[in-house]
Amino acid sequence: MKILTVALIAVSLNLWGMIGVANARQPPETLDLQRQEDINESAIPTSVDGILESLTSNNNCLGCQGILLILRTLADFGDDVFVGALKQLCFAASSEDEDVCDGTITLEGPVIASSLRDLTLGSKTAQVFCTTLLGLCNYPEVEPYTVPVPSQPTKPITNPNATLNTTRPSVFKIAHFSDIHIDPLYVTGSNANCSKPMCCRSYTPADEPGNNDFPAGPFGDHNCSAPVSLERSMYEAIKEFAPDFAIFTGDIVDHAIWNTSVEQNSAEIRMAYQHMSDAGLQIYGTVGNHEMSPVNAIPPAHLGSGAQWLYDVLSDAWKTWIGSPAKAKEIGAYSVQSPRTNLRIISISTNMWYTLNFWLYQDVQKDPSHHIQWLVDELDKAEKAGERVYLVGHMPMGTSDALHDASNYFDQVVNRYKSTIVAMFFGHTHLDHFQISYSDYERRTASNAVAMSYIAPSMTPLSGMPAFRIYTVDTATFNILDIDTYVADMNDPTFQVHPVWEKYYSAKEVYGSLINPSISPNSELSPAFWHNVTVALENDPAAFDAYWTLILERVIDLIDRGFPPRLDDVRDMADCLLDERDATRVGPRWAENFVRRQLQLKTRFRRGIDYQRALAEDPAIVQAWFALVRNTIAKYGIHDDDIYNFDETGFLMGMLSHAKVVTTSDRRGRPRTKQPGNREWVSVIQGVCADGWALPPYVIVKGKYHLLSWYTNGQFPPQWRVHPSENGWTTNEIGLDWLQHFEKCTKSRTKGVKRLLILDGHNSHKSTKFDDYCKEHSIIALCMPPHSSHELQPLDVGCFSPLKASYGKEIEKMMRMQITHITKDDFFPAFKAAFSTSMGKENPGLLGPKDTNYST
Structure with missing residues (x-):
């Protein structure tokens, strides 16, 4: 390795x-x-x-x-x-x-x-x-250790303010958000598809705004940590619910872990908490693993004071809301009573139990920084005072990221103080999920489910849709009555203008109906309730297995055909299946969780374009591609006349072609030709059959509506298709519309059962609806290796090069007639003339079926 x-x-x-x-x-x-x-x-x-x-x-x-x-x-x-x-x-x-x-x-x-x-x-x-x-060994057995805790009180100590609610209880709201990962160096318009693990920065001149093909929007991108604009948008959305307070479960600093420093991290932490304060929120925070520089590396107390700067910065940021408890400066933890209530908030530093904190593998301690003992002391004080406790931390215990021994010791504490701990709140996973603590893990039942951990999804869009939670809480008991999760849909066209935070689902509405009898509106979401929910899900494994199998088979089929899907694509597949069943759609983090559970799959970063191009030029990659084409043709018995190549190109409506011209010798430098004024973008999607027949073109123009003059003045052939779009570029919807255009144009000339459609890896060709349409109409789509069209795409040279040259000549003719501004009414007849001139069977690169060699 x-x-x-x-x-x-x-x-x-x-x-x-x-x-x-x-x-x-x-x-x-x-x-x-x-x-x-x-x-x-x-x-x-x-x-x-x-x-x-x-x-x-x-x-x-x-x-x-x-x-x-x-x-x-x-x-x-x-x-x-x-x-x-x-x-x-x-x-x-x-x-x-x-x-x-x-x-x-x-x-x-x-x-x-x-x-x-x-x-x-x-x-x-x-x-x-x-x-x-x-991942090369099984985890060793937990080393037995009994956490020293005071004995159980002889009689339960209850909240003196608690009353039995027989009608709708008095409630209040609290917010829970996590893993905001703010990038202060985020640049709108910078490259969102860069060569690094995290993008949307001007790393190089090619990544700067105006120099790239994947400009980052003002409110974020899935390949990037979050901009400040998205952070502020979330705080404004949370304020609408007027929560009594908000729980923030850590991770402020961005994901550029190769470029952190004490000074930089300190500034980012102060800035984030200042933004929360500016929003008027009462915050109970905790320390995340990304707050440290180097990331994760928070040494326990017996190995020195290397984390003191972090504890100082955090305690200073928290004092607005919690005062100045000594432990905040000592170990990054605190215990405070919520004002005018019988509720205590205890914030712990789970970094003392994190597998990727490399300090923990040196001079191993059962209780680093005596953190567990401090937690026991605080819980015991709360128990004696009859207080209820919310436990807040960054990393949920019992997960693969937590050291097993530490999880066992922590669980002993939770079981001892199960009557005092109302709920636990965590983040870190970027997933929207929950965990149940039991008193007997060998025989788990509703009666021995003793505590709940609520893990919030992340705000950062790097691994899903930005999200936060709102809890409805019983004022007397502080029990959780419902959980509403809110998301900002990044696929919404208005997201980059103003994110809209909408309710995604209610835990009680979605899960309450699964159990029998159904939970009442006034009932709490108790550990027993969540146990019964898991039992209900486990009792219908066939439905879940069939559901997962359908998605798994589809993902593998896409990979085999050269379309490795993004996590958003996997989620889209699941949503489509659920829509067919009138069922609730999956959560923002479902796809990542699904992939993790499938042994056949893994996730990885896309590599940079230059590296991908180098791979595409590798003979092994090229040979594998042609083998895939050859094997697909043989498998489905596809006729040569049923093989089609597909590509897209673009025009600036007023741009001339580049050509050599003759000038006098006294004119130094490159000869310049005055261009017509309009530089509006037009896209053309073109398909060509292996026998050289060209499909009627599909033209995408900037605009919202079709105009009659396009068709009358230009004398457009009826088979040609024009589609307006906001910017003249293609979208998923346009990609599907072109596929329907392809089906209409080729169905009557199909000689076999299947048609082979070879295309590139543009996102519009990867949508679930695009793939569904192909399956329904006997179209086999194959994707060329990433960024390989400069080597493998015959349309670039054989069709688009002469097409653009012909179009440039048509524009030059207009200039000579003193037409200095090219409109769409001018474009269409010029493009029609250029298409007729350049798109014949005789074009170089469009080989007849007898000359085609699929084996390199």
Whole structure:
């Protein structure tokens, strides 16, 4: 396994939602690690290539100990040697830009090296390291430990203000938002499809506004951390519900983890909390793993004061709402009573139990910073005072990101104080979900479901739609009565003008009907309720399995045909299936969760265009593409005359063609020709059959309505299709409309059963509706390798080049007739003449079926 996977993949790649979907390998095997004598120290490679080879071959549990030996040996030479070696290996093994490798390793490398020098090979800590970071071993058994807690009181201590509600209870609202990940360097118009893990910054001149094909909108993009404009929009939406207070479960700093610093993170933290204050919200916050620089690396107290700057910044930001409790400055935690209530808010730092906090693998403690003991003390005080407690943290316990031993010890505390803890609130996963704590995990029942953890979705759009929650709370008991989740739909055309935050679903409305008897409007969402919901879902596994299987098969089919879907596409597939059943649509985070559960799938980042082009020019990639075409033709028995190529090109309506001209020798420099004034964009979608027959063109013009003059003045053939769009570019709806145009034009001339349609990977060709239409009309769509059309697309040279040249000549004729501003009424007859001249069967690159070679 490569070095970036060993030491940094978990840090530099796995900390944010992935974007594409691809096939994954099978789960690792299990081996006994307690055999340090099997590790041969003399076999340590000394070159970069040798280390890479060793890491690639050591892909099992025992081999992981060999990997750790290599890393520890490098660490023993000192931080500089260790960091330098990791950088070389990252450059050699990773597809990330060099500055991403360099920055991440510079920040994280010394922490990793320090922990590795303290690591004993074959130990439980080494096995946990291999399990949580590399996935090469089974997780070791939890080390038994009984958390010291005071004994249970002889009689329950209840809230003296609580009363039994037989009618609709008095309620109040609280908000819960998480993982805002604000990027202060976000630039509207910058490249949203860059070569780095996080985009929407002007990293290079090519990424700057006006120099790229994927401009970032003013309110965010799925490939980027959030702009301040989206953050402020959410606060304004939350204010509309007039919550008594808001719970913020951490993660302020953006995802550019290779470029953080104490100064920069401090400024971002102060700015975010100031924005919350400016919005007039009462905030109870907690510390997220991204607040730290380096990311995640918050050392426990016994390893020094490296996190003191963070605790100082946070305690200063929180004092507006909580005063100045000493523990906020000491361990980043606090315990305060909500004003004029019997409710206590306890905020904990879950970073002390996070698998990717590399400090925790050094001098391992059962209770780092005595955090659990402090929590016990605060809960005991609350119990004795008859207070109710909301527990707030960043990372939910019991997940794969939490150390198992710590989760076990934390759960002991929750079970002891289950009568005091009303609810727990977390974030971190970017998912909208919940967890149930039980007193007996072997025999889980409604009666031994003791506590609830509510995990909020993220605001950052990097891994889904921005979202927050509003809880309806019983004033007397502080029990949760309902949860409404609100989202800003980024697919809404108005999103980039003004995000609209709309109710996505109510937990009581969606889940309440699943259980029998149904929950009443006044009932709380108790742990027993949530247990019964899970039972109801488990009791209909066939429906869920069939539902998942349909989506899984469809995703794999798309991958095989060269259309690896985005997570949004997977969610769209699920929504379409649910719409057919008149069922509620899936949540914003459903697709990511679905992919994680499928062993056949994994998620990954799309690589940058330059790298993709290099891949497309690789003979192996090209040969695989032609093999796919050849095999598809053979599989479906497709006739040569039923094979079509599809592409799109664009025109500036008043742009002349480029051509050599003769000038006098005294005119230095490049000859200039005056262009007509209109630079309005027009797109043309064109399909061509393998026999050279060209489909009637599909023209997309900027506008909202069709005008009669387009068809009368231009004498447009009736088979040609014109479609106005807001900017003259294609959309998913236009892509589907072109496909219907293709079906109408080719159906009558089809000789076989199936038609093969070869196209590029534009998003409009990847929509669920586009794929559905192809299946319904016997069209097999294949996608060329990403960014390969410059090598594999015959239309570029054979059709579009002469078409544009012919069109330029038509515009030149108009100029000579003193037509200096080209309108659509001028464009259409000029384009018709150019099309007739250039789109014949004799064009170079449009080969007849007998000359076509599908094998390279």
